[in-house]
Amino acid sequence: MSKKQLVVYSFLALGIGAFSYGLIYWQKPLSERLFQDYSSRLNRVLSISIKAPKQTPSLPQIYWRDYLKKEPELSLSLLDSITLKHCGLDQLVFEKNSSLGKHASADYTLVWHIDLITGLQTCLANNHLDAQLKASLQHILETKRAVINVYWHNFLVNELSIRHLWSSQQAIGKNPLPSYRALATNLTELSHIHGELVTSHSINKKQLLRLSEKLQKGASILALLQELNATSAWLNKVTMALDARQFSCQESKAEYDILRNILTKVYTANVQDYLAELDQSANAVINSLSPLMQQSHAELLARASAIHLEFKQANRKHVKQWKQILDSCT
Template identity: 30%
Template sequence: MAKFYSSNRLHHLTKLLSFIAVVFVLSGCSDPAQSLMDDYASRLGRTLGLEIKAPSARDLEPLPSITTTRADIADSSISLVELVATRACGLDVLLGERNSSLGKVMTPSQRLKYELAFLEQVQPCLNNPEIAPDLQQKLAAIASDKTRQIDKHWQNFLQQDETLRQQLHPYRSLSEPNSVAGVAETIQALHSLLALQKSIVEQNWQQASSINPEQALEALYKANTLSQLQQSLRFSQNWLQSLNQQLEQLDLKVVCPAGKHSDKAEILNTILLQYFIGKVQVYLAQVDGTYQQLYPLLQQLYQGTAPEQPISQRFEVPNTELKAELKRHVIWWKAVQQQCPKS
């Protein structure tokens, strides 16, 4: 028994050490974009004799809650006899799906798909001679109600869907440097949703029902580009603002006394060319390029909705502020070049 206990204890110890090793390796992994910025800042700090401090986290305006944005929509009912009668025009299958156990717990995207499919498929029923006139009138009234309600279903989709809300929350990592992965797929998904939105406004039910919003959601989920873009914008702006504030407190006359040769001038020029212009500025231009392609589409999609303002605060505001901080940083570098010219 004692031998078994020792062996078992050794087994658990080995597992624990393996777990610790995995945690150590994972904790040692860093975000490539953040590492790029940290490397640049640390090189500046060592050369200038300045301890660069990490920026403090910034508060994020919350998205409107699901409960406050949910639109309650009255449901229509149809008897079993009437449902069977709609078999003559092919509506019975769709109505049966809605009345199933899964149909009663539809996600916002599934419910939107159903409503659009109903509005498209009910049209032949309204002129079908095999459908009784009283049932035709009932179906026409239901179709009229659903036409008035469809915008609420669209709003519920935009504001309640988990995948869309996930894209409006910052991701834990930044966009990869030198990568445009997921951008084309995200553009296509947003264009698809905008086409769906346009079809609903125009009440083109045939076209609207042919656009599957869940395909767009799947593309957005796999790419996760909007979430990463948001994090990249907010982090980069906060990081550069903090760096600028610390650098501007430095007296460049002490760093490079006038009339005295300083090796720091050569080192600073290398940091400027290889690390700021060659890496940091390239990355920020990449982020801005992605923003220019995606944000106008996102803004158009959510125009006039409750999340419109928080979305602006998460994308447009940090992008504008990041550009301002970038100009501020360039001005600082010009001052460095004037005070610390290359020999």
Template identity: 25%
Template structure:
């Protein structure tokens, strides 16, 4: 086994162990559970079991893959394209290895081919050799038109069907650990690049070779992560914990006696729990989830707009995680929880801060 393959398997094993360990003693899950239990103890009520969290799955690849008829130029005509440095690219694609490329390599080829065809057409348009190659010129113009029309399908099929890309969006039933969000930078850079390519395809602007080459680099960078699936699960899980805990508090709100000439003991205990178990560990975590999603959402919206409107099988997932329904419900649950504390502290005359 080569060193690179061994490293790949070791990294994969490390990630699997990390996820398994996270299932056993996830710091975020423990933080929400401890917070909920301490509040129940102060309020002198029974603790509730952890909330149930369900996710909309990323649809099966067979439901999402779009057809793309194979349109190729004959090698005889391709040989004439030596004049514009396109013959070698087409010959590689027609080789045995070229026929079994993964979807990232396929997209790279299509983008490079479009650029090459545009270059060849421009050269033929400006040279007298056009008079002797009118049939080839016509074929190139037709091929460029057909290939341009197929680019959205190639990009879509890569994102929803390429192993490394697809796994990013499959839900992972493990939340991020507190203060640890692996894969954020790699995913942000990868989909920033894809969003740029998407914009180029939709506006028929040539994609730079640098952006095309970067696809394979980003595919390698993200292969150890399932970042978006974990982000979406973490937001959903946090929302469910917040709703359950807020419901616990609101059900006992009338039992919190406080104010002028009243016993403030329960309110003081609740304040201490708020600061120790929510304000310090959980609130920054919620803010980071919110921040990361807001930074990433514009590129996700752009990348998935390559097929618009969304496919029927993809619509529930797109509406919830890409368009932002989950994010909206996550923020609403956070705000509802915070508002409980704001009105309680105001009613009890408890000042925040030093």
């Protein structure tokens, strides 16, 4: 290999290495990139060593089957359904007993339950029904109406688009608030669907299916909780390091000026802005989650609220630490 080729290959290797490093860096969560910059500047000025905190899982492993409620076993024979063909019940029973019906998605299963309730109401309005069959249909209808919240509960647990909220590890962007406000709006709309279901035993099928699609493509609650967790850990690390350093502006005016520069141009301008977006995102999501999932996902909801509270406490402690430093120098 000639000297010229060696130089070219060396530059290529350096370029590939730099590109790989840059790619890895920009794939890191924004909280990690912001706090690495913030902490490294403090380390240089104060001669301290703030290291990245260990990452801990935001949520325990979720066993969705444990969240399900038992549904009543109700049956309508195929023979009975054939006699009720004019009500449309025959088609509903065939659908449920087909291979597709047995493996239908949670949203379609919920729609099927509501369609059956509607079909039963229509059939019972027919005065030509056999008395025994009519009594059987009345029992099924009353039972299904009584457990409509069980069907809704199991929909919330089984629906893949809702599981996605608690399991997707998609990255959060620089400005997450619009995405989480959109998620909060969708969750509120889902609560309204539940309200309509309870009061009128009806459901807007297109609206429900459209919402399932939006939730599947939308922001992740788990990703938000992971960022809240990570930033809380970073804030606590930096706060403890600043507290232990016992900085005195009387001893070093130059250090104090640099610290103020880090505070205004790094923490306030970059870190704090991002933290504010996370806080507002968490407020929006948790407020919309509470009425919707306080029964079906109580443990997850409690964990989300606890993570948000820890985040707010870490923020307050950090601001208080900076205030102590600034007050000591005025």
